[in-house]
Amino acid sequence: MTDLLPPLLPRAPHGGPTSRTFAGLDFSVNANPYGPNPRLVEALRDADHAHYPDPGYADVRARLAAWHGWDADGVTLSVGASDLLHRLARACLPPGRTLLSVHAPFGELARAAALVRAGVEVTTPGRVVSKITPGVVLVYVGHPHNPTGHAHTAQELLTLADACLAAGALLIVDEAYAPFTAAPIPPAHPAVVRVLSPGKAHGLVGARPAYALASPEVTARLDNLAPAWHLPASTAAVLAALPEGGSFLAQTLPQVAGGARDLAAALSTFGPVEHHGTPYLTLEVGDASRVAAALLERGVRVRDCASYGLPDRLRVSTRLPEENGVLVRTLAEILKGGEDG
Structure with missing residues (x-):
């Protein structure tokens, strides 16, 4: 009988909220930071x-x-x-x-x-x-x-x-x-x-x-x-x-694109960046899960790409310019401190 039922499987990993309370800066969700419309x-x-x-x-x-x-x-x-x-x-x-x-x-x-x-x-x-x-x-x-x-x-x-x-x-x-x-x-x-x-x-x-x-x-x-x-x-x-x-999109999406380009340029000083005009980009950092954990300890959430078969990459979505600056500075502290392994 149980062979006819769907198997019990763990939830798929996602960015964004988890069961643990988080009040920091969340770069793991690919959404328009100027919203909601x-x-x-x-x-x-x-x-x-x-x-x-x-x-x-x-x-x-x-x-x-x-x-x-x-x-x-x-x-x-x-x-x-x-x-x-x-x-x-x-x-x-x-x-x-x-x-x-x-x-x-x-x-x-x-x-x-x-x-x-x-x-x-x-x-x-x-x-x-x-x-x-x-x-x-x-x-x-x-x-x-x-x-x-x-x-x-x-x-x-x-x-x-x-x-x-x-x-x-x-x-x-x-x-x-x-x-x-x-x-x-x-x-x-x-x-x-x-x-x-x-x-x-x-x-x-x-x-x-x-x-x-x-x-x-x-x-x-x-x-x-x-x-x-x-x-x-x-x-x-x-x-x-x-x-x-549509007017909200016409006003904000160019700002999102500009923010993502600027963030990609800033993060490229740390390693190879893959960015193709999306609000998100990936950054090669070596042990991505370890770097993501170190960022989380400092109140910054990103998404590691292990579930996509890219364990050496972080996925980062652009936020407001001043928030992007916090990510860049925090990541610089971690990587210069050798916490990427």
Whole structure:
């Protein structure tokens, strides 16, 4: 009987809060430091919390569909991208089949694959098409990828989508960080599932707004796995207000980009930096987990990249300029003191 149940697995590692109280500077969360977007906060506060929402969220779907030039029947709403990825695994990844990921996948998707007893294979951008073989039913790309920052060109995405369609697979394009960059919009394609989590760009990750754009057939399978009223009224209101939130992005995202460039330049004095226009970057420091622990002792949290297969790198997301200065000075103290091993 237990063989038929999902295995009991540890939680995927993430940046941000843990069970331990932390009141310092948190560089482990990749979100807009100038948020939250006031227009979305207004929508959240004005939401009707006294009544059940429409269980189908027709108005929210219609607004997002019109904004994207999409079919409302192809919009799936969610509390966080993690839920969408778990539903995609449950709906589209049978036991024994394979999830193919370009670079290491987001931890929640890897965990979702393990829960349905499927395999995960990691590949590189140049080899991914040749790896779409029988048994591969989901292909995942971060666009851009976290933490490497790699993004695909429009032609690369189309080639991937065509290869997936020919193989009977779906291409998941995770656009969590696309608003921060010039990453091209994925093609409207029957094999493509676009996963969008705008809370990061709008500095409102606690509201957990997320949605997917896909074919109506895939959307129906995802909706089938969601209970009625799966979206709180506040999160639904935030999603409905997204088309009105663009001025905040236009004002703040250039500042985020500038802060990330300045931080990358400052940290490059300590070691090789990998940065591709995202709000986050990686820094090679040797024993990253040890350096991260030393920073945490001094009230500064960063993310080590061991879970991504990069144990020598820290992932750092830009904050406000004066806060970035604290990170640079603290890291200088640690590395000059030899605490990186």
